[in-house]
């Protein structure tokens with residue numbers, strides 16, 4: 088019988104489908120965007136594999152291959168653990184994460200036949216971005232698949248320099264936390280074009296002008312922070328889309344392809360290096376434990392320990 092277990096080399100050279108993690112503030116249009124990109128891939132006859140990680144979503148306008156709601160009922164979790172809505176969502180995500188190895192097995196079985204893996208995250212952004220389970224899910228997916236963050240922004244609600252800046256700072260914190268290729272998706276461009284945002288990101292003076300016009304108490308704080316963000320913008324891809332009309336979706340997928348290439352060239356070697364360090368550390372600890380055990384055996388001169396005295400009759 089031949090052994091079909093993939094070696095680390097064969098699995099790392101196999102082309103894996105890019106994973107798109109959709110993250111965004113409540114109401115930014117994540118679910119509508121997921122519906123749009125899912126429909127787009129189906130229309131191209133390159134269907135994706137879809138995961139829904141939002142336990143509180145009422146009506147999902149697309150079919151998810153794996154839906155957290157099939158595993159945990161967040162209203163029951165709220166009752167059982169006496170929690171409010173956010174605690175209920177977080178606990179449901181934690182419970183689901185304990186089974187994530189099984190989820191990965193399902194994904195792996197289909198990885199050869201799907202074009203992308205799409206992941207919708209809970210509406211309350213911090214539940215995914217600042218929780219241990221969110222980090223475990225992100226890191227586990229990113230260890231195998233070229234994983235890309237699609238950060239969805241509600242463009243019409245980001246036109247003031249203050250909201251724009253807070254949104255960018257939030258995106259910046261997610262970029263540095265996940266250390267993954269990042270696409271800023273300016274959604275709802277059917278209502279307001281994202282040109283102002285591109286201008287602010289590429290021309291520092293233009294953003295400074297906008298800040299000067301903004302007389303809110305935050306403007307001096309933002310003035311200094313905008314200098315920091317200039318460096319952050321270098322690491323981003325920016326696209327404007329409308330999840331409702333479908334405009335900009337082709338550009339979004341071009342950005343995903345580029346981000347997936349970036350993952351292979353820059354991020355994957357770093358992720359593999361971190362995994363090697365972790366495995367090396369575990370191996371060292373195991374070896375130390377073994378050495379301690381061998382020492383104990385030496386001290387007792389290998390004499391057998393009688394269990395008879397300790398047995399209760």
Ligand SMILES: Nc1nc2c(ncn2[C@@H]2O[C@H](COP(=O)(O)OP(=O)(O)OP(=O)(O)O)[C@@H](O)[C@H]2O)c(=O)[nH]1
Pocket residue numbers: 111112113114115116117118119120144209210211274275276277278328329330331332
């Ligand atoms: N005009 C316009 N409206 C949009 C677009 N995308 C989403 N919306 C609307 O924005 C609202 C929020 O969209 P959702 O897809 O539910 O947003 P969400 O981020 O999943 O919201 P949560 O469930 O709170 O996480 C809905 O009323 C959508 O119809 C868009 O591209 N253009």
